[in-house]
Amino acid sequence: MKETENIFLDLINQHKAIIHKVSKMYTDGTEEQRDLFQEIVLQLWKAYPGFKGNSKFSTWMYRVSLNTALVYFKKDQRKVDKTPLDAHIDVMDNTESDQKEEKLAYLYKAVQELNAVEKALIFLFLENQSHKEIAENLGISELNARVRLNRTKEKLQIIIKKNGYEF
């Protein structure tokens, strides 16, 4: 058991960025993010005995993480915070790293206005998944994935523009 646990922890730590990104996509606040992160880790651990290695560990992680986020339920479901993005993000220096962080912060903020499935579509797209892979992960047709991803990208651009940011 201890050995299985160690193998699992090694694998999950190699890919922990997936859990971080899903948690940030689906929650709006540090505490909630931590809760969802914990929930995903727990669900991954519960599902791990069923992982037979037929697919890559990261592929399996995408599914469990996204499915957990899609049905995750907190008692105090918060409404989307629609205050201007600038109010939450300090003025940053113009170093490349800061600009990158700022851009991602704006992206995460804008994504909060998408619905759960649209978030999944954008997440998988940003993770470099093809339309076919997105369709397989979500259980929808490839055509549907393509059309809906394009619509979601347009919607996201409108949200970002509306919030006064352009990149």
Add this chain to the structure above:
Amino acid sequence: MNFDDIKNDWNNPDVGAETISASMLKVKEAHTPIDIIRKKMKHEFFYQIFFLVIMFFLPVMISFSATTQMAYLACYAIICGFSAYYFFKFYKFYKNSYDMSMDSRKSILWFYYEMKLNIELYKALTYIVAFIAVAFGAIYILVEQNADLSKILAKLSPVYILLNCFISILIIGIITELWAWYYYGKYLKRVKKVVDELDFE
């Protein structure tokens, strides 16, 4: 907005040095809607057991006639029988594990129908127990022949009595539906919303 630029930044995130430790695997309580419903049903299970124990001692606390006592025991046995059947079903629901590694649509549909089925089972048990209680109430009124009660009944027309029975059943139905909706429905609604979003074309 250039999505290619965003992709580059996205794929090189700073996720911090925090390592996922073994202690994070020890948390017992999950927060999927199905886990929340299971937890609530577990609580209700204990309330129902308590209620059944109290019901068992009711004839000792209230002095029934021999005939009413027989009717009461018959109703009690039927309630116990149905409760045992539904408790078994709920136990299976409680123990049934779920597979989060299916594609999202399959996984969420499974959640939705599993939750819906068990909420319907829950409602069915509530209806059965409520109807048996109403039936026992009617038997009690007819058998005990309480002098005051008989006088009142004699004054009422059969249509009025039937109408009252119908309204009682309606009220039981409304309370059951509202309670199930208040207690469990919001979770079902949330999962249904995701199912609809996935099926949207």
